[in-house]
Amino acid sequence: MSPPPVSILTIKNLLVERGGARVLDIPAFSLSEGETLAIIGPNGAGKTTFFLAIARLLDPVRGTLLFKGQDVLRPELTISYRRRLAMVFQDPLLLNTTVFHNVAVGLKIRHLPKQEIARRVARYADMMRIGHLLNRSAKSLSGGEAQRTNLARAFATEPEIILLDEPFANLDAPSRDTLIEDLRLVLGQTGTTAIVATHDRLEALRLADRLAVMNEGHIVQTGACQEVMNHPANELVASFVGIETLFPGIVQKASGGTFTVEVAGQKIEGIGEVAVGETIICCVRPENVIISRREAGTETSVRNNLPAMIIKIIPQGPYFKLQLDCGFFLTAYVMPQSLENLALKEGKRVNLSFKATAVHAIRRGK
């Protein structure tokens, strides 16, 4: 049995106001040592404010911020606490000097010996694949190289927690893709505890052990990635984790953790603790919907089988998104091969099916 996770950062009742308005309100938050937590949320959700509060770069109105059990909101601890953290902003914010001096700046601030500075700069520059750029001016770097320098600068200080505020947002797709992979490797090699803010749930899933969804200064839901992705706490989280099919229904039957709702005259079975007569919102992830030809004998063993008509087929790069009408609107993904094999086209009638376990219930009032 693995030992229980050790909390490196604990937040209680943290409140930040700006111009009299509440911009961050975190009743409780905990980060375990060595984990990577991804925070997703729309623009203005409070992700950057949350990071600034954690890094003690703004003062909360009230609250407790415990780093390894020590209250670090005490002003005399601010500098020493910040030196155990690192923060990477969306823009690289490099100094107008060489890459070497940029990577070294945090170490010089800490008055480390020259030899140690040289050792760490070389190590982390190599890890971030910028070892060959150390003598170059930071101004001559590409966007990807600049962000790698920014990351090397942060990792060189060997922080106990690294805060990454949308570090890939300004990069082109290929640079982003390789940098995410390199960052994942560096996080794995160094074992650094990390919080990554991102708009992109796929980025979050590639990097994180745990996922938190923020909105309007609140953490709306936290949990293991698959838990949040498949069991969103509310409609906002559902839409943010990519669930486009949300339909209300009245519970007809409920027993033993399963339920049946009636939606537009169709009976849908799902898994969850709900009460008979209750109106719930059902969520179905598009990748959990199976499309088949509407022919006799093609019914599957899954609990939910519905006739539907294809309203729209939208190319999404490596796959297609289908908008379907089955009495209510539902979204499904299909691969190009399936689209071709099933001869799917707009207006065609098909059969769609999804398991009861693919239906998640959001209880109104939750």
Place this chain on the structure above:
Amino acid sequence: MDLIISGLGKAFRLLLSLDQEVLAITWLSLKVSGLATVISLLLGISFGTTVALTTFPGRNLVVSLINTGMALPPVVVGLFVTIFLWRNGPLGFMGLLYTPAAMIIAQIVIATPIVTGISLAAMQSLPEKLRLQILALGATRLQMLWLLMREARLPLLAAVMAGFGGVISEVGASIMVGGNIKGYSRVLTTATVMETSRGNFEMAMALGIILLFFIFLINAILSRIQQQTKVR
């Protein structure tokens, strides 16, 4: 044209012959303006940086006043410094009027708003989040200020050049508060005015050329530092 050529010739002869009076005037000019520039840099960079990095009620008014101060007429500065240092003035007890110290004070008043204004603009031109990034790297407030100033070194060197240029070339305030006393408070600008008023154009030209030479020399050195900094 003859006047210009003979003026140039006289300037070189005066410099090469190490004329004691000209050397003393040149040295006093550099000393007064150099010291005034250094003090105005300390005051102006500190004040400009403070205003750039803080918010407080009336900040816009302060910025407007700084910008107005950048165009302070030297004669107006001379007038007010004279009133303050006058025998019966608030600082008359110090007995500084018609001394090089009074000239330094007047030149500090002229140069400080120039340095403040340029420093303010220089610090404000840096990305807003750079300050947060430096603090996030664990910097103390002093380390952050040092790194920000290093980052704004190009415009800050421009502030040095503008401040020095503003005071070495001014004449109104120096003549009013220094008195242009021979061998004591006579500087290149005041001596040039005096020689011109006497119709001694050759000498005035020579002094003017020496003044231009030193302004060029100091700006050339500062420009070289600035451009070296730029290509690093």
